[in-house]
């Protein structure tokens with residue numbers, strides 16, 4: 001409980017049976033840009049947990065160790081819940097495995113336990129680099145999490161309530177644990193200036209890679225959507241239309257997360273609103289059901 005807030009997983013579950021393919025009605029571009037989360041997160045968050053498991057013996061601070069364990073529990077739950085959405089997409093005729101195969105290769109092979117291509121990097125440096133990448137990714141998940149909690153225009157578009165709850169439950173937990181990956185990196189990243197330089201490198205690798213994967217992912221989903229049958233293409237124009245409607249975060253909001261992160265004095269405890277996150281988790285149908293199940297288990 002490094003910052004006075006205990007981080008623990010909520011054992012949620014979601015029923016996807018009623019969720020339509022275009023869960024924001026008549027907005028396939030916004031729907032699929034958001035759906036890219038389901039393509040990247042099952043493998044990505046599973047990988048976070050693996051890397052943190054590797055790094056856990058390096059943690060000498062008891063409070064940080066508790067945060068890291070809570071973080072690992074939350075991320076593995078996120079990973080599993082998003083993978084169920086992929087199953088649901090497949091059941092609706094949208095097979096995502098040709099795309100997720102590349103994502104699996106990225107996390108399991110390129111960013112695996114050993115540096116790829118026999119790169120001459122020590123085991124310690126390779127671990128620190130991967131921790132820097134996780135901290136950089138978590139900068140974006142915190143920004144996106146806070147965005148989805150504030151996105152009233154999405155509510156106005158009458159999205160599927162189960163999907164919205166998944167996104168907001170996940171977004172709220174991202175805001176809740178926004179500092180953990182950064183603290184973990186700072187703790188294990190060695191001395192400055194090397195530590196700061198690697199933090200910059202982590203973001204320099206992460207931001208363009210995410211941007212690329214997102215564009216490719218959205219294009220894949222739209223191209224293979226059985227309801228669209230090739231009538232729509234993913235274009236910047238369509239994307240910006242959805243941004244103008246408030247159905248996606250603006251480029252400025254996403255872009256400004258980078259220079260903020262690169263400030264030497266930066267700490268993510270100021271990202272988003274913890275109050276908003278905690279308030280959502282208190283009303284989220286999935287989180288409440290999970291809390292009820294835990295409560296019942298404790299009583300019986």
Ligand SMILES: [Fe+2]
Nearest residue numbers: 045075078174
């Ligand atoms: Fe997550």
Ligand SMILES: [Fe+2]
Nearest residue numbers: 075138141174
């Ligand atoms: Fe996270």
